[in-house]
Amino acid sequence: MTQVLSRRNFLASSAGLVISMTLPLAARAQSGAAAAFQSGATDEASFAPNAFVRVAPDDTVTVIIKHIEFGQGPFTGLATLVAEEMDADWSQMRAENAPANDELYKNLAFGMQGTGGSTAMANSYMQMRKAGAAARAMLVAAAAEDWGVPESEITISKGQISHGSGKSSGFGALAEKAAGLTPPEDPPVKSADQFVLIGTDLPKLDTRAKSTGTAIFTMDVYREGMVTVVVAHPPKFGATVASYDDSAALEVPGVQAVRQIPQGVAVYATSTHAALRGREALSVEWDDSAAETRSSAAIFEAFSKAASEGGKDAEMLGDGAAGIDGAAQVIEAEFRFPYLAHAPMEPLDGVIEVREEGAEVWMGSQFPALDKPTIVQTLGLSPESAQLNVMLAGGSFGRRAQDTAHFAGELAEVAKAAGGPGSFKLVWTREDDLHGGYYRPLTVHKMRAGLDGDGKLTGWEDVVVNQSIMAGGPMAQMMQDGMDPTSYEGSTKMPYDLGNVRVGWAQQESPVSVLWWRSVGHTHTGYATEVFLDMVLEAQGKDPVQGRLDLIREDAARDRGVLEKVAEMAGWDGTKVKGDKAYGVAVHESFETYVAQIAEVSDAGGYPRVHRVWCAVDCGVAVNPNVIRAQMEGGIGYGLGSVLFDEITLADGGAVLQSNFDNYRMLRIHEMPEVTVEIIASDADPTGVGEPGVPPIGPAVSNAWRALTGKSVTELPFLKTMEA
Amino acid sequence: MVSFELNGKDVSVDVPEETPLLWVLRDELQMTGTKFGCGIAQCGACTVMLNGMTRRSCVTPVSMVDGSSVTTIEGIDGPEAEAVQAAWEGLDVPQCGWCQSGQVMSATALLMEIPKPSDEDIDNAMAGNICRCATYVRIRKAIHDAADKLEG
Ligand code: FES
Numbered sequence A: 001m002t003q004v005l006s007r008r009n010f011l012a013s014s015a016g017l018v019i020s021m022t023l024p025l026a027a028r029a030q031s032g033a034a035a036a037f038q039s040g041a042t043d044e045a046s047f048a049p050n051a052f053v054r055v056a057p058d059d060t061v062t063v064i065i066k067h068i069e070f071g072q073g074p075f076t077g078l079a080t081l082v083a084e085e086m087d088a089d090w091s092q093m094r095a096e097n098a099p100a101n102d103e104l105y106k107n108l109a110f111g112m113q114g115t116g117g118s119t120a121m122a123n124s125y126m127q128m129r130k131a132g133a134a135a136r137a138m139l140v141a142a143a144a145e146d147w148g149v150p151e152s153e154i155t156i157s158k159g160q161i162s163h164g165s166g167k168s169s170g171f172g173a174l175a176e177k178a179a180g181l182t183p184p185e186d187p188p189v190k191s192a193d194q195f196v197l198i199g200t201d202l203p204k205l206d207t208r209a210k211s212t213g214t215a216i217f218t219m220d221v222y223r224e225g226m227v228t229v230v231v232a233h234p235p236k237f238g239a240t241v242a243s244y245d246d247s248a249a250l251e252v253p254g255v256q257a258v259r260q261i262p263q264g265v266a267v268y269a270t271s272t273h274a275a276l277r278g279r280e281a282l283s284v285e286w287d288d289s290a291a292e293t294r295s296s297a298a299i300f301e302a303f304s305k306a307a308s309e310g311g312k313d314a315e316m317l318g319d320g321a322a323g324i325d326g327a328a329q330v331i332e333a334e335f336r337f338p339y340l341a342h343a344p345m346e347p348l349d350g351v352i353e354v355r356e357e358g359a360e361v362w363m364g365s366q367f368p369a370l371d372k373p374t375i376v377q378t379l380g381l382s383p384e385s386a387q388l389n390v391m392l393a394g395g396s397f398g399r400r401a402q403d404t405a406h407f408a409g410e411l412a413e414v415a416k417a418a419g420g421p422g423s424f425k426l427v428w429t430r431e432d433d434l435h436g437g438y439y440r441p442l443t444v445h446k447m448r449a450g451l452d453g454d455g456k457l458t459g460w461e462d463v464v465v466n467q468s469i470m471a472g473g474p475m476a477q478m479m480q481d482g483m484d485p486t487s488y489e490g491s492t493k494m495p496y497d498l499g500n501v502r503v504g505w506a507q508q509e510s511p512v513s514v515l516w517w518r519s520v521g522h523t524h525t526g527y528a529t530e531v532f533l534d535m536v537l538e539a540q541g542k543d544p545v546q547g548r549l550d551l552i553r554e555d556a557a558r559d560r561g562v563l564e565k566v567a568e569m570a571g572w573d574g575t576k577v578k579g580d581k582a583y584g585v586a587v588h589e590s591f592e593t594y595v596a597q598i599a600e601v602s603d604a605g606g607y608p609r610v611h612r613v614w615c616a617v618d619c620g621v622a623v624n625p626n627v628i629r630a631q632m633e634g635g636i637g638y639g640l641g642s643v644l645f646d647e648i649t650l651a652d653g654g655a656v657l658q659s660n661f662d663n664y665r666m667l668r669i670h671e672m673p674e675v676t677v678e679i680i681a682s683d684a685d686p687t688g689v690g691e692p693g694v695p696p697i698g699p700a701v702s703n704a705w706r707a708l709t710g711k712s713v714t715e716l717p718f719l720k721t722m723e724a
Numbered sequence B: 001m002v003s004f005e006l007n008g009k010d011v012s013v014d015v016p017e018e019t020p021l022l023w024v025l026r027d028e029l030q031m032t033g034t035k036f037g038c039g040i041a042q043c044g045a046c047t048v049m050l051n052g053m054t055r056r057s058c059v060t061p062v063s064m065v066d067g068s069s070v071t072t073i074e075g076i077d078g079p080e081a082e083a084v085q086a087a088w089e090g091l092d093v094p095q096c097g098w099c100q101s102g103q104v105m106s107a108t109a110l111l112m113e114i115p116k117p118s119d120e121d122i123d124n125a126m127a128g129n130i131c132r133c134a135t136y137v138r139i140r141k142a143i144h145d146a147a148d149k150l151e152g
């Protein structure tokens, strides 16, 4: 059955087949415009006042970015903070990924190195400004010493240090001297009225490389003698390998070896094409005894039943749900949300090079603090002998934020099973990605509200049923009393004063793996609460905007602010339908960023066509308004595509029906609405923008659609409702 | 052995003839600007130009380009490509960037064919290029900007 090649054979044979054009990675990275965000001056005499800032003799300032860049903008945003405090010129700024190093580069919101929860800006805001301020103070001190003038007489503007005497210098010339000084402990930072760069539309540091094909991502890493690996994964969640026959696979030219690993069966080849053909030729028998064999339909039925039983209390306000049963009018709706795949454009991938003395890894690691230890433990290495290079990533939307470090684990197992030194690139195809689990949890919301004879609310109940993302992983320790707030966040702590509220949660189990998907619990709570509230307001005969404003609590001023702003932007006058177009509104806070949207929708043959979206956002200080607008636009497109088209469906027996973009539809350019964004002026500390643009778009479109057609869409995606 | 012109230079590769051009470019020639997104001609991340026409390299057997001229993101030049890339920079179109080589290739090809495209022309030419980050608002605007600039 399994043909066991000697380790030596398979690894040694690969070397001879490698095309000689492979350049060492370092040379490649610096050869193109990638240099725009990768300093070429690493080894030259330079000034590094702290772990975040490096000043080179050529005046360039490189900011070491502790957050992974996958389009949400930390390279630009965090570099802006440093540049602001250094009084640097934007053209001299560069950004570079920090390597895995928990001590230096931990996310202050998590206590470990990682990106998520739209925290990159929020947790770095003071830290990066202090880092820049320290660098500035040291350059000033160096100049004062050099020129024999008092520090207080020195000014810096646009990267030029100067003194009234006419003396002036760039940063680079003073770098060496500054490097000899002791960094100040607590350098003062600017007040908001002194900002020169913060709050302006600075061009993004990574745009050019990404427009010219020169940006280097994980999949672009080619190492000398590298072997490409694909893994045959079980078609059902929880299944394992029973047996396999690799004889046909090994016949495929270029296939070097086939090995069983805990995750499936790995095919090693000299090229991606050979690896893929080898995998096709492989025949694997799977053991389904522990697998999920229910269909999505059966899972929905089970979850729906659990919802009827009410779940555990997640929030109780006033009398909770007690006032609903006897009410004059009871409004009810059951919302159903499918599993969703994140489908980042660059599928999961990683490169590992095992050497006699250790290992080096390249991957778009969102949680280096978890990925690196997993690799180290799997391979039995010491942490010091392994290096994890965090790469630019082609999107994530939560998919690379793996609390179980499953991909790093698979990469390490691939290397381990090869049995000796070598370079391995593990590639997931789109099919692996869509079949691979770690989905947005399938969720049911059972919503009920009571109205008395005067149309006043007597109670509001929202019972949420889904799998917990945190349970069973290292994050489980953050759960209190067995409750996972990421399952129902957004259903609780609503900005409205609804009087009597009960939010329940019933946790469900399944071998289907689940994960945070761009805005996590808010992906479904935003939709369920804002569509249901719209239905309630309609039953009360109230205007969707004014009705909401009437309900917003006194202390929820920022929710009120974005709602009032978006109504003004869209010229809301209480008319929900004008001609063939209808308008729907939704407001939702997530990750302490407040977003309201109004969607303009028409009926394109039984199907919503979204023409325009107005979006108001309050994320505190707007560090780079251009990046904020981009994230709102992108969040709207991402959220809209998913509510219109997307579901991962388990067929009878438990296999996933969707496999690629032909049956897991992405929003395309002709389906993208025009988007107008306004940012609320604020001096509150900045909060994230990567996720909060997503939750309101679904309910805004759904509310417009109901106004237009009278139909409530309670089961997503829209496509399903339309087909039914 | 398959031989073709790549970005103006002659190249030859010794690979099975059904090997998709995408993997020849990446694995054999280390031209990594051309990206993999789906492998089934659905996303456009792998878009190249074959004899001046856009082509999904993931479904193009390398044997098909024997004797032809292939241009990738690394090799495009000329006024349309420059205008497109300048407009991309001007509007900061890319987010994660993974799809953008393909977007730039398709946009350049569009402007070579229709110098002043309408929104509908843009929809038709660009609908095959998925951007999961949904940078579509800016892609559309950048194409108009590039067209305006070319017009002069
Ligand atoms: S990779 Fe070729 S079209 Fe998607």
Ligand code: FES
Residues within 6 Å of the ligand: A071, A345, A394, A395, B094, B095, B096, B097, B098, B099, B100, B130, B131, B132, B133, B134, B135
């Ligand atoms: S920029 Fe991320 S997929 Fe287009």
